[in-house]
């Protein structure tokens with residue numbers, strides 16, 4: 001049976017765990033295209049109605065409503081396809097920051113074919129909070145503006161995003177220790193992704 005959904009790898013994990021850092025590097029490798037939902041949101045004009053609503057939620061440390069999230073994300077993805085920045089099915093989509101709720105995972109199921117979920121693990125949320133505070137200074141992000149907002153994002157993550165992992169078969173989920181050096185995290189991720197990419201390209205060759 002042919003599957004027209006986009007072949008996808010999910011980078012999953014708590015705020016500050018390094019999804020963006022790793023996703024950006026992976027997106028430089030031929031055959032992969034990286035799209036971070038937070039980057040899509042930050043690229044919107046804050047004076048547009050959608051941009052304003054998204055800013056209002058994210059600056060409070062809350063999630064953006066599911067329907068708005070998926071609509072804006074989908075529009076961005078189609079834009080990248082239209083200008084051939086993302087060329088499915090040969091290229092694999094690396095998603096970070098979406099899906100962040102079970103409802104998003106269910107909606108996206110008709111669009112993406114999840115080949116693997118890389119779960120970046122960090123049990124020590126205090127270390128993540130420190131990382132985010134440093135990022136706040138570097139990137140001047142509204143959602144990192146205060147410790148209170150950062151702590152709210154972790155509560156939201158535990159309540160809304162942690163359960164998303166149960167939407168995928170356990171044999172599709174791989175764990176990587178996010179507290180290692182970024183180069184080692186990258187190396188662990190590549191060990192997982194290289195065979196996934198090879199299998200995917202082979203399956204395309206075999207499809208009549």
Ligand SMILES: Nc1ncnc2c1ncn2[C@@H]1O[C@H](COP(=O)(O)OP(=O)(O)O)[C@@H](O)[C@H]1O
Pocket residue numbers: 014015016020037038039041057058059061062063064065069096097098099100101104143153
């Ligand atoms: N899939 C999503 N659903 C709802 N809100 C989102 C989603 N992705 C991003 N956001 C909003 O944008 C903010 C920043 O997201 P992101 O850059 O992914 O943060 P981080 O890198 O810390 O995980 C989130 O705190 C949230 O308010």
